[in-house]
Amino acid sequence: MKKLRSASIRTQILVLAVLLIVLVSVVAATTEPFIYGRHDKGIQIGLLAGRIERVVDQFHDARSPEEEEDARKLAASLGLPIEVRTADQTPAANIANTTSADILRSVRLALEENFQDVLHGLFEKQPEARPLVVKLDDARLLVFHLPAFPRSLWFFPAFISGILKIVIPLIVLAYVGSWLIIRPIARFAATAERASADDSLEQPFVAEGASEIRSLAASLNVMRKRILDMAEHRTRMLSSISHDLRTPLTRLRMRVERCEQPELQKKMLEDLDALDSMINESLSFLTNPLHNVPSRKVDLSSLLQTIATDFSETGVDVRYSGPRRLKYVCKPQALTRAVSNMVENASRYATQIDVELEDAGKHGIFIRISDNGPGLSDDLKARVLEPFFKADEARTAGSGSGFGLGLPTAEGIIRKGHGGTLTLRDGKPNGLVIEIHLPPFHDHGSGRLSTPSGNAAI
Incomplete structure (x- = not known):
């Protein structure tokens, strides 16, 4: 982890992208069987077709009214209301054969809907139930009243899968990214503000974090040292100028004091005091030594x-x-x-x-x-x-x-x-x-x- 924190930002982003892919794959592999195994409509249709086939087989094997009654009880226990009809009561086009493939195909045609139908009836309280007719023999038919699956059943797996595979990994990635990339940058910005407000710091920018941030910190420390050196040279120059100016001002003051015209002497002394005050204020403003206290x-x-x-x-x-x-x-x-x-x-x-x-x-x-x-x-x-x-x-x-x-x-x-x-x-x-x-x-x-x-x- 220490090597990753000190790597370049490009490497960190690449590692985070790979981490996202791995995380999504692990989440999908561990959660999708659970989600789709319990809430997928295709699986539910397959299970329903298996129960219908079981009831049809028991009716087909029945040799007496008692055995047929047992088959009816089995259908009721499986939640499949049925009725027995004669062959002339139902058109032949709507009759399914007793083979497993034919029953599964007929159940899918009766229950599956396209996306537009699902959206159109998504908010209906109770979807319309549909019948399924299965041929027992030449004279009898079994009519199953298929249960109506809620249309939201199609959306539940996709919704939960999207949260687990996209939302949660992105949240984790954002947290890790903020800790790995954004947090050092924010700390770097805070250091920059403190450095501008405190001239006593010699090395305010600590070289830590990504390689780009370390390089920037080193460059700013060098730049700041140069600025401080330039300011120190300026202060020395101003002090020297101040010393050089005070010498002729002192000579002028001594000469003015020997002036024999009082009115002129007073005005000249006022001008000299103003010049001396201006030098003191300017030098104090430019050097400002109190900041380093x-x-x-x-x-x-x-x-x-x-x-x-x-x-x-x-x-x-x-x-x-x-x-x-x-x-x-x-x-x-x-x-x-x-x-x-x-x-x-x-x-x-x-x-x-x-x-x-x-x-x-x-x-x-x-x-x-x-x-x-x-x-x-x-x-x-x-x-x-x-x-x-x-x-x-x-x-x-x-x-x-x-x-x-x-x-x-x-x-x-x-x-x-x-x-x-x-x-x-x-x-x-x-x-x-x-x-x-x-x-x-x-x-x-x-x-x-x-x-x-x-x-x-x-």
Whole structure:
């Protein structure tokens, strides 16, 4: 089985097809004698012809009225109502001879029907009984009132045989195929999603399963290593550029401070501060080192309350609402940065900000940052998550507006660092609501899914 799991998908499909053929053959060989031996109409007709022949033989051998009465009793015990007629009461064309072949042929002609007749009378409650006339001698005839077989008797063997030979083997094949082929692919897709959300994995794609999947996993691991190396080289380059830019900025600041025109000096210092802030934000957004920080369990309520308190101390009206304690496994520094970016962005356009925390149990948790500002149009809700895009024309611009990196940075932390989602909604009656959904964390120690409050859920 291990060799089959590691074989190519083409080989696995071929093995499954052969398995299906073998399974159908075994099922047919073991079940069809049972099915057709009890429910096949042809066999029933043959048995009926044998009973008729037995009664005819006993009538033919009878030498007295008592023996004929015994033959009548035999027919009654076999479920064959009969009557004795004279030869002139029945046309000769409808009379069967007493030979076994002739009786069997006559019974088949009387009882067998074509497919259209069966369909036409399939739902009749009681099929019409048909007589069979057998010649005893030149003077007497035996009239048998043949039993009426239900027309569904033709369909029962085919129906049961189809279920046993087709439906059940296909179900078994589908189950084995899902375990052998589909399940490794689904596990591979889940690994790909986790790899995109966790930059700390060095070899996220495990080389197991079919040979094609192993080859794909190895290729993706190589590609991912190259991307990580390229990102690391980019980070080093940005750090070097940042260092090189700070040196001339420092010289410019020293020269500006010696300027003898206060008004001009003030404007030049503001421009230098803006350049320095732009360099810091851009470098922080591009490098984003907080994604590689390991997760740990923290009190999410205390984290959000601390953010609200820090902003309140600077004069921003930020209010927290939610549970007093809520344990959750996350990257606290990154999450603090994300929420702080959103609160700071809202403080530029609103006078009141509400931070709400909701425990949704097995559905995860929700963090909502609401403000009473002018809000955003539906078109701008998607664009504000693009780097370096600013929507000051939609929301009243205030002093100290950023560079369009606050929300994109927060969205990256929520989506990549925590596997959550960030959604922008309209506030009521006005304003903007930023809703963060964080999934429940997985307790790797117990192998169970845990709720945000830490209670294990089966």
